[in-house]
Amino acid sequence: MEFNEYRQLDELDRQIAVLLQEKARMPFTRIADELGVTERTIRSRVAQMQEDGILSLVGVVNPIKVGLNVQTYIQVAVIPQRMEEVVSALKALDEVRWIVFTTGKYPLMLEVLTRDYDDLSEFLMNRLNRIESITSTQVITVLKKLKSRFNFIR
Numbered sequence: 001m002e003f004n005e006y007r008q009l010d011e012l013d014r015q016i017a018v019l020l021q022e023k024a025r026m027p028f029t030r031i032a033d034e035l036g037v038t039e040r041t042i043r044s045r046v047a048q049m050q051e052d053g054i055l056s057l058v059g060v061v062n063p064i065k066v067g068l069n070v071q072t073y074i075q076v077a078v079i080p081q082r083m084e085e086v087v088s089a090l091k092a093l094d095e096v097r098w099i100v101f102t103t104g105k106y107p108l109m110l111e112v113l114t115r116d117y118d119d120l121s122e123f124l125m126n127r128l129n130r131i132e133s134i135t136s137t138q139v140i141t142v143l144k145k146l147k148s149r150f151n152f153i154r
Helices: 011-022 028-035 037-052 080-091 115-125
Strands: 070-078 096-101 108-114 134-141
Touching: 011 028, 011 037, 028 037, 070 080, 070 115, 080 096, 080 108, 108 115, 115 134
Parallel strands: none
Antiparallel strands: 070 108, 070 134, 096 108
């Protein structure tokens, strides 16, 4: 499947995806029973959705439960000609969970997870600020999560 191509989910695929996003470890036999199809059909549909990149069955770690208590978003401005080298340097930093390319004054946004504010300060002063070609940053610390979910299909 090409990058810009996607396949439309039919109703059965959509129902399977809804059940799995609610409970990823739900047995295929139970899904089959709920949807009135065979387990083989469920296995085949799930395998096809995984192959097409529609569905990933992965474990999601709760950062707070493993000691990463401070979640921070950092907007990053970069010398445009140095974007690739900055992104490469950012990818190498363990604290950086994701990097996205955005519009506006700050073309990059990062999500950074640290144990505490001392670790965040150390990250900012001794790691992020030492990457050449970053011209400015804006640091946004999450004070309280008001909603967090991974359900995309209803």
